[in-house]
Amino acid sequence: MSVADTLTEIQLMGFVGEVLEKLGDAVTEVEQCEPRRGFARIDPARTVEVAEKMIAMDGCRLATATGIDARDGIDILYHWAFEPQGVVVTLKVLAERPSLTVESIANAVPAANWIEREIHDLLGASFRGHPDMRRLILDDSWPEGVYPLRKDFDQVLDRPPLPPNQTPPDVRPEGETP
Amino acid sequence: MSHRSCVNIGPFHPLQEEAEFFQLTVEGETVVDVDVRISYNHRGIEKLDESKTFDQVPFVVERVCGICSASHPLAYIQAVEEIAQVDVPRRALYLRTIVNELERIHSHLLWAGLAGHFLGYNTVFMWAWKYREPVMDVLETATGSRVNYANCKIGGVRRDMTDEQLKRIDQVCDELRKPLDMLTKAVLDDPVLHARLENVGVLTPEDAKLYGALGPTVRGSGIPIDVRRDDPYAAYADVDWDVCTAPDGDVLGKAVVRLLECFEAATIIRQCCQALLRDGGGPIDANVEEIPPGEGVGHVEAPRGETFHYVRSDGTNRPVRHKVRAPSFNNVPTFKASCIGAQIPDVAITLASVDPCYSCTERMCVAVDADTRKPLLNFGELVRISQEKTKHMLEAGGRAILKDW
Numbered sequence: 093m094s095v096a097d098t099l100t101e102i103q104l105m106g107f108v109g110e111v112l113e114k115l116g117d118a119v120t121e122v123e124q125c126e127p128r129r130g131f132a133r134i135d136p137a138r139t140v141e142v143a144e145k146m147i148a149m150d151g152c153r154l155a156t157a158t159g160i161d162a163r164d165g166i167d168i169l170y171h172w173a174f175e176p177q178g179v180v181v182t183l184k185v186l187a188e189r190p191s192l193t194v195e196s197i198a199n200a201v202p203a204a205n206w207i208e209r210e211i212h213d214l215l216g217a218s219f220r221g222h223p224d225m226r227r228l229i230l231d232d233s234w235p236e237g238v239y240p241l242r243k244d245f246d247q248v249l250d251r252p253p254l255p256p257n258q259t260p261p262d263v264r265p266e267g268e269t270p
Numbered sequence: 271m272s273h274r275s276c277v278n279i280g281p282f283h284p285l286q287e288e289a290e291f292f293q294l295t296v297e298g299e300t301v302v303d304v305d306v307r308i309s310y311n312h313r314g315i316e317k318l319d320e321s322k323t324f325d326q327v328p329f330v331v332e333r334v335c336g337i338c339s340a341s342h343p344l345a346y347i348q349a350v351e352e353i354a355q356v357d358v359p360r361r362a363l364y365l366r367t368i369v370n371e372l373e374r375i376h377s378h379l380l381w382a383g384l385a386g387h388f389l390g391y392n393t394v395f396m397w398a399w400k401y402r403e404p405v406m407d408v409l410e411t412a413t414g415s416r417v418n419y420a421n422c423k424i425g426g427v428r429r430d431m432t433d434e435q436l437k438r439i440d441q442v443c444d445e446l447r448k449p450l451d452m453l454t455k456a457v458l459d460d461p462v463l464h465a466r467l468e469n470v471g472v473l474t475p476e477d478a479k480l481y482g483a484l485g486p487t488v489r490g491s492g493i494p495i496d497v498r499r500d501d502p503y504a505a506y507a508d509v510d511w512d513v514c515t516a517p518d519g520d521v522l523g524k525a526v527v528r529l530l531e532c533f534e535a536a537t538i539i540r541q542c543c544q545a546l547l548r549d550g551g552g553p554i555d556a557n558v559e560e561i562p563p564g565e566g567v568g569h570v571e572a573p574r575g576e577t578f579h580y581v582r583s584d585g586t587n588r589p590v591r592h593k594v595r596a597p598s599f600n601n602v603p604t605f606k607a608s609c610i611g612a613q614i615p616d617v618a619i620t621l622a623s624v625d626p627c628y629s630c631t632e633r634m635c636v637a638v639d640a641d642t643r644k645p646l647l648n649f650g651e652l653v654r655i656s657q658e659k660t661k662h663m664l665e666a667g668g669r670a671i672l673k674d675w
């Protein structure tokens with residue numbers, strides 16, 4: 093569905109409408125457009141461009157992002173908050189199977205750095221161009237390729253065994269006794 | 271000086287209530303880089319919520335944080351109420367406001383006390399915690415618990431408050447004004463605290479926007495954002511109050527914002543209590559039967575900033591996805607902007623300026639030489655350095671500072 097079609101179906105109104113109109117044809121589908129909340133899907137190829145446009149807008153900040161294990165891949169929802177209008181605009185990008193990869197916006201918006209690492213840890217989506225994709229949430233001993241927030245992960249049955257207890261290396265100066 | 275050492279603070283972080291790990295790279299006394307590792311205490315609450323019914327989730331999410339245990343359930347409930355388009359009764363909205371503002375006062379006073387302790391001002395610590403106690407007492411009287419109030423439910427609140435309880439809360443907030451006034455003046459008019467906190471850990475408005483900083487952290491940088499005013503929930507649109515800001519972005523600014531917010535919170539609570547006493551009663555619950563499919567966003571101004579919840583429903587009795595974003599998740603990365611170039615004694619209070627809890631104090635902190643891995647300082651010594659800096663200022667420069675005042 094093109095934006096023109098969507099515009100006729102859901103009338104873009106108020107502040108949310110203005111924001112979505114500024115993004116132009118990068119918006120592929122408008123799902124909800126209410127006075128204080130907006131939900132829209134954007135073109136995955138233009139994620140970074142959209143993020144740069146959003147952060148340049150007055151009073152806009154990235155509240156957070158949500159990853160959802162959906163049928164066709166991992167849905168990434170960027171929640172942009174506007175003050176003082178009190179509006180939250182959610183822009184959705186789908187990381188399609190099997191690659192589950194989208195562009196990272198962490199270089200344009202530092203606030204996205206941690207949350208993208210978290211989604212990578214818990215859901216296994218990859219963010220192309222992320223500056224620092226180390227683990228943030230999961231322990232280093234957690235097995236690779238096991239993503240606890242996926243729908244097929246059972247929180248009781250699929251839990252990996254705990255790593256053995258390790259004694260930390262002794263860092264006392266030589267000659268000092270406990 | 272080119273020799274670099276690493277100062278590890280953590281993994282049981284002394285400043286936040288959760289285990290966190292900060293690795294400071296220092297050249298001499300100057301911090302040149304900060305690396306943060308979080309989530310030693312990850313409990314998988316988002317996953318757990320997917321297996322609970324909509325009614326059960328509030329009791330799970332209030333355990334996200336012991337201090338924000340009114341804000342998290344409220345944010346979740348507002349997200350669900352947005353999906354179900356519930357009209358919450360007026361009395362319930364006012365009752366929610368009262369509990370949330372009481373929580374703000376006790377959280378800010380807790381922070382003020384601990385920040386004072388950290389700087390070697392144990393009098394401030396004793397005062398702040400003493401005046402916090404009546405607030406905790408009325409929270410217990412009104413909700414039955416000092417933490418985890420279990421006050422909110424989808425469509426309203428679980429417990430009404432009697433006129434006697436409302437009068438008691440009103441009275442406590444009235445009585446709180448005088449000690450708060452004294453405490454604020456003691457902090458704001460103290461020349462040594464000014465010298466110690468001014469221009470320390472400065473967060474510029476530009477960095478605050480890029481890192482998405484929230485709450486007193488961003489209001490201390492002069493940006494007047496506050497969910498209570500911008501996207502009014504509960505009864506905030508009906509009462510008269512102001513957003514507090516400070517212009518400079520330093521630790522002093524954040525302290526000022528928190529202390530002034532205590533006054534505003536007391537004003538809000540008193541207005542709510544008086545409005546409820548005038549009303550005399552009314553329904554407190556909208557009796558929500560069913561949550562339709564859809565998605566909703568709920569955000570609440572917790573003591574430390576905006577608590578953000580996203581809920582997606584598919585029409586069954588459980589959420590498909592429930593995302594929780596606590597304010598510290600956005601505030602902690604701002605250390606990358608505010609700590610670089612600072613001195614080690616100042617970093618301790620800069621890290622403390624974002625979030626008020628130090629419950630794990632002095633569990634483990636060792637500064638090691640980056641080359642030899644030999645220990646240099648432990649956490650107790652870091653606290654000592656910080657306190658000594660204040661003391662030196664008092665002794666050496668104190669008289670000069672006092673003369674200026």
